[in-house]
Amino acid sequence: MNPESIKRIYHGDKLVYEAVPAITSLTPDPKTYTAGTIHTASTSNDILNALIAAGPGDIIECNPGKYAKISRTTTLNKSNVTIRPKDKNNPPVWQGSGFVFNNVSGVTLDGLHFKSTAKDAEGYPTGTGVRLENYKNITVRNCWFDGYMVQLDVQRGTNIIIEWSSFTGCGMDSIRVFRTNTNVTIRHVEIKNARVNDARAHESNRHPDCIQFACDGNADPSSNVVIEDNVIYGRNDGDGYRQMLFMGNGRVRADAPIAQAGYRRFVVRRNYMEGAHVHGIALEGQIDVLVQGNLLRKFANFSAGHKPTITCIGNQNSGTIDNNVTPDKIGWGRSLDGFKLTRNIISDTAVPVGWVMPKAGPYNGTSPAPNFPGGGSGSSNIPDFAVDDRIELLRASNIRSSATISATTLIGINPKGFRGTLVEGPQSGVQNSQWFKVDFDRGKNNGWVASDNFNKLAANAPIQTTPSYFKVGDKIQLFRSANVRSNTIIEASSLKGVNKKDATGTIKAGPKSGTNNSIWYDIDFDGDSLDGWVVSDNYVIAGVGAGPLPVPVGNHPNTVINAKELAVVRERVLKRQGPQWTAYQALSKDANAGLSFNKTPPKLIVTYPADQTSIARDIFREHSKYAYACALNYQLTGDNRYATKARDIMQKWADIDVYSSSSSAGLHMGSYLVGFMYAYDLLVGYNGWSSANRAKFKSWWYNRILPHCRDVIEGGDPKYVVNNKMVGNDTSKWDPSNWLEAVISCSLATGCAFDDNALRTEMVNRVKKYFINNWRYSYKNYGPGGKKVAVVNGDIDRIKNDSKVIQGIMYTGYGTSSMVQMMEMCRYAGVNVWTYKTPDGINLQQVIEQWWRWNWKNEEFNHYKSQQASGYDLFRKRVNHDNIFELANNHYNMSAEFKTYLKARRPIVNDSPRDEYATLTKGDMPPQ
Structure with a gap:
């Protein structure tokens, strides 16, 4: 209307x-389905070609299948052309x-699915x-x-x-x-x-x-x-x-x-x-x-x-x-x-005069739209799931006795990742979602869950068993006050009392699944603290020294932390001091989760085109995250289980001989697999990794990972490189890019972890070249009001014309987050690049302070002003670079405002491929 x-x-x-007059009809315009020529398409090119050729009222019917992006950026005027499924x-x-x-004008998208992971x-x-x-004249209808x-x-x-x-x-x-x-x-x-x-x-x-x-x-x-x-x-x-x-x-x-x-x-x-x-x-x-x-x-x-x-x-x-x-x-x-x-x-309960719950969501191709039961959502009429389906929770979810949200229907909460079998449903409940009753593999919390909270698994998905994050005999410590019970059932009669934060004890029985499907252990607490059953979410392996602590070997560790810093971290965690104690809780949680991590990487990982990139990154990130978390926790606890798990995660890649043959592999491997090198460095001296298997892992890394990094640095096979090189001595021919920082950082970590002195020396020398002139760092009038400020050349000028996004601030963060890791490894090797300046007097402090002001203070970015005025988005990316803050704070006298911000943000733990535990390893840590 x-x-x-x-x-x-x-x-x-x-x-x-x-x-306001009422709408006379809420059903789709039947003209959408008026006769015209019907075109059939099986690919995105088919659709685009049919669209170009279509006449008024034509219909393009798409066969079932997966389709790629369709882009049309030149004028195309159509009249009532519909793109819809052949089979609704x-x-x-x-x-x-x-x-x-x-x-583009005159097009209807009807009944299409758009799904991205x-x-x-x-x-x-x-x-x-x-x-x-x-x-002009566009309709988007009945789409997901x-x-x-x-x-x-x-x-x-x-x-x-x-x-x-x-x-x-x-x-x-x-x-x-x-x-x-x-x-x-x-x-x-x-x-x-x-x-x-x-x-x-x-x-x-x-x-x-x-x-x-x-x-x-x-x-x-x-x-x-x-x-x-x-x-x-x-x-x-x-x-x-x-x-x-x-x-x-x-x-x-x-x-x-x-x-x-x-x-x-x-x-x-x-x-x-x-x-x-x-x-x-x-x-x-x-x-x-x-x-x-x-x-x-x-x-x-x-x-x-x-x-x-x-x-x-x-x-x-x-x-x-x-x-x-x-x-x-x-x-x-x-x-x-x-x-x-x-x-x-x-009011929390009243409704407007004449209120009727709207009907909303797809109607699955039926015209006119059906009368959905209960005035609910259209999607509730589409059975995405069925009884006997195996499912897995996408997030922590309320489990209820019926498809009704109220205090009386809540049975408990099951955590993300829990699996089960649908035994009843669907029912249309509140929130206009379809609800099913689920028989979960673990525990007693079986009940009704909205289907938005779970994904369908393969019919033969294995039954989930209770994971063992702890074992009998472990020394644990509460990191918050916790209820102690006579059994694993949460009810008034089972409560014995409350033990205070920092209470320690020894596990004597468990694990056992109880109320809320949490994992419980029976604990013999020290001193006057009460003994009994406590949910495992409330404690960690007690402090540093739960087992004999690993002894540094040679110059190891020397990638993300060195031996002197490691000793400081151990002492601070043991004494519950500094930012390390809080940050350790996050590491302990990740490392314990890593003990049950058992995914197998594919033999071939495709990193390009774009729809494959995020899939590859997720694989790289997840495996390296748990390897690094377990290896670091091994250094802090002495518990060999963590070292063994880190070893197993990495060895699996070598045993499978994982590889990539895609463009941009060097960037993504260098960025997201560098955690493997941190983990390897932390496991030097661990006697549970045989010499033969270590050699096999190193050989795999040298043959499958490092060549992609080398291609980015030196050129190599153009199939794998996108104009990012650092060859020769003419810096005007070098390509300033965060790609270089990512692969040099990974290569340097390799030299450090593997004791490859030639590789380490080469990469240290490359880092030193960042300050020989202004090829990477210079002053430009990009600050507020055209103020001259220190910037990262190449990255700061990034702009995507096709999507109209100014990306310079974001890419500055990418490159700098790798750069600070490189500078630490150089310092461990005896070269303190933190003190280096360009001939113009620029050091990294100026670059970091200005980037922080742009990225976090929303300070004016006086560049591409005409593009910003015409509608380009200025993109600021505020996470994934937080290691920059901790390292800059240790090496430079940063502004008081910067320091205040850092303290408020701690602990820094954010899935960074550089060092996601930066507060733990570097927080308030004078260079050692």
């Missing part, structure tokens, strides 16, 4: 809405980017599902979006309908509508379950939104927008910090006149929104907005976060807010001048 058809009345010169029960699936359309360097969903720019950082990205265009679709598992925004868009309709859409944790969700410029409108720069504001009959759950994987409908207006915020920069004729009505962020419906710079008949709820049994409501950002808004029910006051502290408010209720 066109918002212009809304009936209006005036009070003086003030325009308000009085009545077996639709085509895009397992990466789907469509990138620029200047790709993750960025920090493990969050990445990429974009569908991007539409400079569009799962994964991606941004699922549907809409920028600059007119006439778009987004309806009857499902958005789940995104890393940031589900539907993003940026800059100038007119005649936008979003209806009957289901949005839920962002795949980001609390830390990511709270980062500046990383707030996840269900639906976001934005207007900044010189872009004209959007107008004629209808957002109605949607079901939105603003939850992430943590504290619920997800904005549901955020309509930010950067131009008005920057003091542009509301008459020129205001959004016009927005209608937001009959939506169901459930979340824990105050921005349920956030209004900024709105002219004549209508917010009517919406029901907002806070997540049940969820103490964190805020109550969602209708908020005003700034004071320049006008319109009508009518017949809404919110759990908190409207406006949330900002002025409501300019609004007509009628019939609104603040």
